[in-house]
Amino acid sequence: MELQDQLWRAVARTFECFCFLVPHEDAGERTTPEYATAAWLPFARVDGAEALGKEGSLTLRAEPELLQRALEGMLDDPTEVSPQDGLGELANVICGQVLGDVAPESVFDLGSPSALDGETPPFPAPASSVKAELVFDDGVIEVGLHLPS
């Protein structure tokens, strides 16, 4: 399975399990997404096979209405957490899932999620990126896996 498909599936499973939201299989025609909240977190391999290199990062950007719906599915009271913290936690879970699927023989340390300015994470500086967009009834979310050279 290609990395882009694995990213797509990791986001889809996370949203289905935690938020009770299912993405459209066919994105269809739509306008350019307007992402209001974005998170990124770095990861580093601490043991095992060198499947993805030593380090990298994952980004997650979401349209506001979709993120609100996701938080309503995740929590009894979605106002208890900020959209940024909620998206960061989703990024954390998706990152762990992708790394486990792509490099099951490796052990990674995941960093803490942070707010992302722009489209690419500041550290570690990525040389290549794979992205996937998922379209839900309430908006679009984009996941990116960024790897150094």
Next chain:
Amino acid sequence: MSLDVLVVDDSPVMRRMVRRNLDLTGFELGEVREAKNGRDALDQLGEACVDLALVDVNMPVMNGIELIHAMKADARLCSVPVVVVSSEASAQRREEFTALGVGYVRKPFTPEDLVEAVIGALTGGEDGTARPAMAGSGPDF
């Protein structure tokens, strides 16, 4: 008989999510405590024992593996059933969880996944004795 639970995760969002999923499982819950890392968990376990601990792996100060080792080394805590709740999925980690005799549920999980892991931990203790901690006939989906 109700189930007193300790949820150990450095993310307050995830602690709330685990708590919510516990509510959805159908278990009769007693006190549900929260700890932000392994050290905080040990401090809380020093004050009050629980029937079950749900433990993340990657945490600052003291991670989940270190916490489980500390619990296993403590005569008062070694029989507390533990379920690791983590996105960690490497073969190495899974072998480690098995060797430690703890349950495991991978994030993201459904309430059904959590029920299965909790029942496994509650009924698979070292003495093999099921602990009667479920409400009525147990969870019903």
